[in-house]
Amino acid sequence: MTDSSTLKPSSAGAMLEVFISYSRRDKSFVQKLCAALRESNRSVWVDWEDIPPLANWRQEIYDGIVEANAFLFIISPDSVASYECKVEIEHAIKLNKRLVPIVYHNVEADKVHPALSALNWIFFEESNDFDTSFQTLLQAIDTDLDHVRTHTRLLVKAEEWQQKAKDESCLLRGNDLELLEQWAAEGINKNPQPNELQRDYLAASRSAENTYQRRERRRQRIALVSVSLGLMISTILGLITLSQYQKAEANRREAIAGQIKALSASSNAQFVVDQNFEALIDSLKAATMLLDADWVQGDTRLQALANLTQALYLVEERNRLEKHTDWVNSVSFSPDGQIIASASGDRTIIIWQPDGTWVKTLEGHRDGVLSVDFSSDGQILASSDLEGTIKLWRRDGTPITTLEGNGETIRSVSFSPNGEIFASGRNDGTMQLWRVDGTAIAPIAAHQDQIREVSFSPDGQVLASASDDTTIKLWQRDGTAIRTLQDTARVGSVNFSPDGQTIVSANFEGEVKLWRRDGTPLFTFAAHEESIRSVRFSPNGEAIATASTDQTIKLWRRDGTLITTLFGHTAPVRSLSFSSNGEILLSASDDDTIRLWQLNNPLGRVLEGHPDAVKQVRMNPSDESFGSFSEDGTIQFWRIDGALLKTLQINGIRAIDFSPTNPVFVISRDDSTSEGGLVEVRHPEGEEFRTFRGHTSWINDVRFSPDGNLIASASNDKTVRLWNRDGDQGTILQHEGSVFTVDFNPNGELIVTASDDGQVYLWNTDGTPVSSFRGHEGSVYSARFSPDGQYIVSAGNDQTLRLWNLDGTPIAVLEGHTKVINEIGISPDGQMIASASDDQTIRVWRRDGSLITVLKGHQEGVTSVNFSPDGQTLISTSDDQTVILWNVQDLSLENLVTQGCNWLRDYLRTNPNVEERDRTLCP
Known part of the structure; x- marks a missing residue:
């Protein structure tokens, strides 16, 4: 049995860190050293465990030296006298291996191999602290580790080349050759240096690569002539093919767009006749086609998305x-x-x-x-x-x-x-x-x-x-x-x-x-x-x-x-x-x-209960409930999940708002004793708390200031009046026409109003006019400050929304509605704008003016919209006597398709009447 050993790496193909040459009489020390190296994730070769029976044990040892990054020699009187250890160190020197001498028992220097005598020794004698010496050993092993590992990889390849009688198939090629040549050039001052075999291997590889490149260039020159001739023919044929492909592709895209249009039309028709489940199936088919047809844009895409939203939000089956x-x-x-x-x-x-x-x-x-x-x-x-x-x-x-x-x-x-x-x-x-x-x-x-x-x-x-x-x-x-x-x-x-x-x-x-x-x-x-x-x-x-x-x-x-x-x-x-x-x-x-x-349905819910057209909805910031009222004077208070809290009957009501600081609400209603309108502050249960008189015609809108200390009322008598909480009338903002809406900016210092003279007005709360915005053609029915107070949105009779800077300069004009826009709402983060129109739709826009989606579901004009405080729910009211809750957290096509698939998955999987091709509609 040989006097040296290595512990093979645990996984095949892993690179060895060290080869240890030692005398059998030092085995107990080597076992301790091997265990420490293993704990430090260093692989070692050991002949007492892993040389297979009947194997050429000397060749196994040589292979281990080749494959290891470092050669550790355990210096002791027995190892320096061992013939086998001498053979191993000579082989390592021949291969230009990194040598690491470790002194276990001191010996006379002239008995140690000269190649080891010239190096710094690491002492592991009994008088030395093992852990300290071991850290020194790890530093020696890890020095220039990338260089050493590349040396080993090149040596393994060179040895294989030599063992296979220098077969050209073993030579390096292309990028691999260039990297190893670069390594040899850059490592001229590093150890270990390439040995003679490695240098010969690199030279042979370069020679073979040059020969190959010369042949390849000659082959390419010959081929170029043939290719040039072929290219002329191919170009002609290619142009014909390209034209045919483009025509076929155009036809294919037109057919897909036609299918999407047909499915969207079918979905809408099903919805009209109250077959929401079938409407969802058809709209989901169209939407899944859209996912793979991003080139379908414009009205076709918008209608498909709107129909999916309509069906998905309002389906209950x-x-x-x-x-x-x-x-x-x-x-x-x-x-x-x-x-x-x-x-x-x-x-x-x-x-x-x-x-x-x-x-x-x-x-x-x-x-x-x-x-x-x-x-x-x-x-x-x-x-x-x-x-x-x-x-x-x-x-x-x-x-x-x-x-x-x-x-x-x-x-x-x-x-x-x-x-x-x-x-x-x-x-x-x-x-x-x-x-x-x-x-x-x-x-x-x-x-x-x-x-x-x-x-x-x-x-x-x-x-x-x-x-x-x-x-x-x-x-x-x-x-x-x-x-x-x-x-x-x-x-x-x-x-x-x-x-x-x-x-x-x-x-x-x-x-x-x-x-x-x-x-x-x-x-x-x-x-x-x-x-x-x-x-x-x-x-x-x-x-x-x-x-x-x-x-x-x-x-x-x-x-x-x-x-x-x-x-x-x-x-x-x-x-x-x-x-x-x-x-x-x-x-x-x-x-x-x-x-x-x-x-x-977590996405949408239709709330029924009002016996007449529902005219307005407003959030109650004190408890995140909301109130809606209808033309018959019914006010209903709801939780955000759609549960009805209570119903009040107040005849002649025209507007409502909730105090941001107190559990009261304010309404405007017709005065039965005159042609004027009343502003009334009421307790949560509806009891009248204070009544403000002064307007000489009906009041279209009322608003609390952000601190709850002021109430603004906008009237057909061409004025906006400001009241304190006690009902004392303060500033009167005079207009040229009926005033339909009023809003405070977030700090309560500015007021925006909109009038039937087609203008939007900006005021200080002391009544001083700041600016007016011209652009709308016809009455302006709604104007709102953005939550950050940096811009204003207005909308009205001309079917457009307009975004304005506070100095009156226009930012954008948003078009798409086909009838009067009754109200706009802005999400709390200011990123979404919703518009409610007599065309029975709600359009949801991004702040930059791009359209997100169209919400369809109401059967008559949409009268009012309002976002919940967290911005995840949009509430709308309509002349069709309903209130609808819309989840607007994620209106992307991808999310809506996912939600549609979640809804229909059981049906598509279990219903016997589903066509087989539709069973794979959803992943």
């Missing part, structure tokens, strides 16, 4: 379950929300996952299935059909039992909350109670006509039945009658509130009635123009959902004010079911579909 082949009469969520059951006239019940995945079809009914209901633990499903049969099924669809009837149709089955019994209602007016094992309890002659629905109270103590005999009857769970609630028409549905204290019923005249549990009527409101087939309380009891033969679903607050209308079904809607968290509403329809409605 989240998914559509289609597999039934006849009317879907009933639908029910399981209590845990994990599965859905639907019952159809096609005699089947289908079990679905909430994402729309079909699970199982339950067959066995001999006639159309009219009702399904889950037990409270979700483990049993009851169903009933037209021929009077009831079937019980396990959750997995396994049949449990069949309860044969007398041939009378059973329209409703309902489990008690404890799951011990369930009730059924027949066409002959009989109500039957059953145990879950199928045992019948005595039948009850409940009504004089068919029973439409039976429903248990949440505590299970009361059972309600709704009938065509125009009554709702309440029963104890043992069948004892409690009382009768008299309606005026056939009652189609009945349901208890989650707390069990209120009963809601719906009749065939489209009315909804609320009753106390003791039978006391609360109130009635008209919900639909046609019969209502299902009514349900939301899980939190705050909303009521109704489904009608008019093909719509409506959500109502408990006071009878409308929250929203869900359009999409194309036939009567027969059944509703809320998810346990109230976020999803299921509906079943005669159009053979079940639809899932998401009631909290």
